[in-house]
Amino acid sequence: MEAHTKMNDVQSTIVTVIEQLLERSNKSDIQVSLDSPIHGDGLGLDSLETAELSAILEDEFGTDPFGAGLMPETVAEIADYYIEGDGSNASVPA
Amino acid sequence: MTTSIGSGSPRTVIVTGGSRGLGAGIVQSFLDSGDRVATCSRSETQAVKEWETNPDYAGRFLFRAADIADREQSTQFVQAVIDEWGAIDVLVNNAGVARDGILALFTDEDSDTVIDLNLKATIHLTRQVVRNMLAHRSGRIVNISSIVGLTGYRGLTVYGATKAALDGFTRALARELGSRKITVNSVAPGYLKTEMSHGLDEAQLDQIVRRTPAGRLGDPDDIARAIQFLVDERNDWLTGQVLVVDGGLTC
Ligand SMILES: NC(=O)c1ccc[n+]([C@@H]2O[C@H](COP(=O)([O-])OP(=O)(O)OC[C@H]3O[C@@H](n4cnc5c(N)ncnc54)[C@H](OP(=O)(O)O)[C@@H]3O)[C@@H](O)[C@H]2O)c1
Numbered sequence: 001m002e003a004h005t006k007m008n009d010v011q012s013t014i015v016t017v018i019e020q021l022l023e024r025s026n027k028s029d030i031q032v033s034l035d036s037p038i039h040g041d042g043l044g045l046d047s048l049e050t051a052e053l054s055a056i057l058e059d060e061f062g063t064d065p066f067g068a069g070l071m072p073e074t075v076a077e078i079a080d081y082y083i084e085g086d087g088s089n090a091s092v093p094a
Numbered sequence: 095m096t097t098s099i100g101s102g103s104p105r106t107v108i109v110t111g112g113s114r115g116l117g118a119g120i121v122q123s124f125l126d127s128g129d130r131v132a133t134c135s136r137s138e139t140q141a142v143k144e145w146e147t148n149p150d151y152a153g154r155f156l157f158r159a160a161d162i163a164d165r166e167q168s169t170q171f172v173q174a175v176i177d178e179w180g181a182i183d184v185l186v187n188n189a190g191v192a193r194d195g196i197l198a199l200f201t202d203e204d205s206d207t208v209i210d211l212n213l214k215a216t217i218h219l220t221r222q223v224v225r226n227m228l229a230h231r232s233g234r235i236v237n238i239s240s241i242v243g244l245t246g247y248r249g250l251t252v253y254g255a256t257k258a259a260l261d262g263f264t265r266a267l268a269r270e271l272g273s274r275k276i277t278v279n280s281v282a283p284g285y286l287k288t289e290m291s292h293g294l295d296e297a298q299l300d301q302i303v304r305r306t307p308a309g310r311l312g313d314p315d316d317i318a319r320a321i322q323f324l325v326d327e328r329n330d331w332l333t334g335q336v337l338v339v340d341g342g343l344t345c
Binding site: 056 | 229274
């Protein structure tokens with residue numbers, strides 16, 4: 001698989017996961033893009049929503065950047081964790 | 095998303111330390127209510143073998159030999175349950191150990207054993223399960239503490255400290271998870287007829303019975319019924335509490 005195709009898959013999976021999370025939190029009016037900051041004025045996730053995101057990512061990919069002690073600040077930084085290989089055996093579910 | 099608590103469909107229940115004593119009574123209770131039950135203990139018992147081979151429980155009983163005071167084994171146990179059944183609906187933190195002896199003669203080793211299991215192992219395992227419950231936004235957690243954490247009992251200082259700490263854990267976690275439809279409560283049993291109370295001599299047991307309004311020691315079933323009540327789907331407004339089930343001993 002070409003590197004950029006894989007990158008898009010990972011990024012779009014993460015964007016979908018976050019959109020679903022926001023929908024559950026009745027915040028579906030918020031637009032999710034790669035450069036959206038996760039907290040504050042961006043997606044505005046609180047600590048519990050961040051924990052949910054961490055758990056859902058772990059379910060999806062087997063590992064997650066928050067659990068690994070990293071504190072990604074944007075959606076792109078979450079994706080980078082998987083793309084750059086920190087998420088060692090991460091693969092996108094078919 | 096799973097919303098399987100109650101409403102007739104089987105729930106996925108984890109009971110730690112279900113091979114004997116109170117834990118075995120809790121496992122049986124959830125098997126009887128038609129749920130899927132996963133349990134662990136360091137060694138397998140006859141009760142476990144019978145559950146594993148009983149055709150009535152086929153596909154809804156899972157046992158793993160695991161020492162949950164070992165974080166790796168604890169993680170593997172919870173992962174095995176998630177791999178098998180996905181979403182966890184109910185967690186009963188039952189595994190616990192008591193070492194008796196007055197503090198002045200207590201060894202550090204015994205303190206570690208009691209704190210490592212009753213407190214640290216419970217916290218580690220709960221954290222993993224909470225992550226799963228957050229992902230599906232529902233769940234019921236019951237921590238088995240003890241009246242000894244509420245009243246104090248000579249010779250059980252460290253044990254009592256861990257049980258009082260568990261009740262604090264219950265209250266704080268209930269606050270953290272309340273908005274996610276996850277309830278957290280403690281059940282504080284009085285003295286039960288299990289191996290754990292074998293540390294007490296005949297005279298002590300007689301005295302306990304005499305002071306108990308209900309006039310007897312407790313059965314695992316007395317506690318299991320209280321747990322079933324706390325994890326009932328309808329009881330989503332009951333959280334952060336310590337329910338004392340002791341025949342009235344401490345009232
Ligand atoms: N009995 C009472 O009167 C009483 C009163 C109040 C509260 N409680 C509480 O009720 C709970 C159960 O007590 P019980 O009387 O049923 O005790 P028990 O008869 O000693 O049973 C303890 C169970 O936990 C398991 N266990 C012990 N250490 C473990 C470990 N490191 N990892 C995994 N499993 C472990 C045991 O199996 P293995 O040994 O094979 O691991 C067994 O299945 C405890 O939390 C206790 O504090 C009991």
